[in-house]
Amino acid sequence: MSSVLISTHHLPVAGRLREAFRALGYRVDLVTPSEDITEAKGPVLLVVTGGVKETAALVHQAGELDLPGLMVSPEREVPPQEPGGVIMDTFGPGTSAEDAAVVGHRIVERRRLQQETGIIGETEPMREVLERVVQIAPVVSSVLITGESGTGKELVARGVHALSPRRHKPFIAVNVAALPDTLLESELFGHEKGAFTGAVDSRRGLFELAHRGTIFLDEIGEMPLVTQTKLLRVLEQREFLRVGGEESIQVDVRIITATNQDLRQLVALREFRRDLYYRINVLSIHLPSLQERKEDIPLLISEFVREASLRNERLFPGITPAAMDILKAYHWPGNVRELRNLVESMVVLAPGHEIVPADIPPEVRGVGGALVPALIPRTGEGSLRPELEFIFRTLVEMRVDMDDLRREFEAYRGDLSMHPAASAIPVDMRIASQSEPPTSHGNGHPLPPEEHGVVVYRSGMTMEDLERAAVLAALEEEGGNRRRAAEALGIGERTLYRKIKEYGL
Structure with a gap:
């Protein structure tokens, strides 16, 4: 039968808790504030009935035994539990002993589950x-x-x-x-x-x-x-x-x-x-991603280091706080599996001193180049489904379009800052429209007089205005042929269709 240790800091509370835990099938031992619990046989939970300071000694001993704890405090302001600490939950005065016992039972079951399966984590x-x-x-x-x-x-x-x-x-x-x-x-x-x-x-x-x-x-x-x-x-x-x-x-x-x-x-x-x-x-x-529970990363690393050191018979000198901060800041797209593999490589390739930021792979430190999306070729069976491939291609095209527009806009803005007195700056788009353009933009700004071979940027116009004018000019130049208009603009047909729908052309 599993044993629960209950401190006698507050004896009436300890008595009620003893009956509640016994009703759940636990053997209960009362311990005094000065008692040494490190010799106790088979305890699964420590319940302290005093404040933080007066129970510090028992809590410290529980930490040495890796024993989870529960605090039923007589103080009105209940201190929050620390992630990875001994105290897993706290209750204030007036708490039902039965409620505290149920929470304690769940803590015991949770710890047993972690020990049997290797699930690690103390975050919410x-x-x-x-x-x-x-x-x-x-x-x-x-x-x-x-x-x-x-x-x-x-x-x-x-x-x-x-x-x-x-x-x-x-x-x-x-x-x-x-x-x-x-x-x-x-x-x-x-x-x-x-x-x-x-x-x-x-x-x-x-x-x-x-x-x-x-x-x-x-x-x-x-x-x-x-x-x-x-x-x-x-x-x-x-x-x-x-x-x-x-x-x-x-x-x-x-x-x-x-x-x-x-x-x-x-x-x-x-x-x-x-x-x-x-x-x-x-x-x-x-299950949350590792990005959603970064406070668990030190606990995970500690356990993975222990496992890898035993498996490979290597001593691991440790990780510096600066290196640990980098590991906690990384986004971990591969989640716990990626972290485990990295820790094992660090244990095997440990340089003989504590791991410092320079010993962490560049992609984790964030000094490597950003990953660029690449199209995956179809290989028959097992290739991307058509819906997913369409979404993937569209996202890549949108990314390329946005990068091109951003670079052009920065260039236009730089020219404008060099000519502050100019009321209009012609921007060569290599498209000449032969038909009569509209008299105004969708936002109310009047279009400048037509100039063959250019689309004119005027103060107050947005990137959407410029883009709309360029798409319209290309369509008119190519007689409404969308394929040739897309080629003239240097974008994909699918992107052009999206722009036409977006601007109502």
Whole structure:
């Protein structure tokens, strides 16, 4: 039985807390303010019933034991808990002992979850994640875990299983994206002998192997629609057919899924079944990116250093505060996975002294060149979907257009500052319009007299005015032919269509 230590700084409060924790199944030991708790056997929580100063000695000992703490303070102003500190939560006077005991129980379960799964984090977003895991683990409903790549979705899935009544049964993890479409159904549901070429014997699938346990389907957004239909039947009827089979197989399995995609968008694109989305999203957990919990970075680094040092049998001299600040400031697009890999490389390649900023890779320090978007060539199957490719190309074109316009505007502004008395500055756009231009812009500014071969910038005009005039002149010059007008302007046709719609031309 797990033991909870409660201090006797405030004896009546300690007595009520003892009864509340006993009601939750804990063994409770009362400890005096001067007692040494480092010799206590198997404590899982320290509850102090005094103020910050008078409980400092017990809290310090708890820190040495890596024991989480709870403070029920008689003081009206309750001090906030520090991230990574011993005290995980605080309560003021008048707090119900039962409420404090429930919070203490959740702290114990959260710590046990972290120890069993390796989930690290004391920031508020991670506490919410761990609280969510503790809440949903005991039930049998399906769980959908979302979050960016590298945030630790499988660790959380293992945590849900570890705290569930199925903890002693199998936990099977499947990466849907790693299996070819032709093999996925056979791997998940098994096959009968002779079901296809090479099926020389019957084979149980992963759902059968996970019977009475948990199956984790990672990258669920990559599952083909045909297999989604069969998965929906498993969720609704708890039965399925093997490939080539004729007899239904009953299965009792909890399904946890994960994705780094927006499944609602896939549903809108008809690439993911709407009914299946609702069935797997009964309960959900969203994992924050490392950018959203930067205060956890020192804790993560400390744990990764310990693991890498043991695995590689290397002593690590440490990281200077300046280097740590750089690591905390970096945006970590690869999240925890990227941080873990960097820490391991630093442990292996440690220069024999503390890591300083110069020892950190240039791209993390921010001294390398900015990443430039590049088009990814299509390679047949497995290439970008048309919708995503269209969005990607459009974003790249917009980025190029904006950079060009910014450079031109800066040049125009520089010329204008050198000629402050000039009422109009002709800007050569290499386009000559032969038709009669409009008499004014959309914002009310009158157009200057027509000059062949130029578009005139006049004080008060905006970049939108100049751009509109250039697009209109190009269209008129090319007789409305949009392809040739786009070539004359040096932009893509798709960009030109967007400009025409934007300016109502």
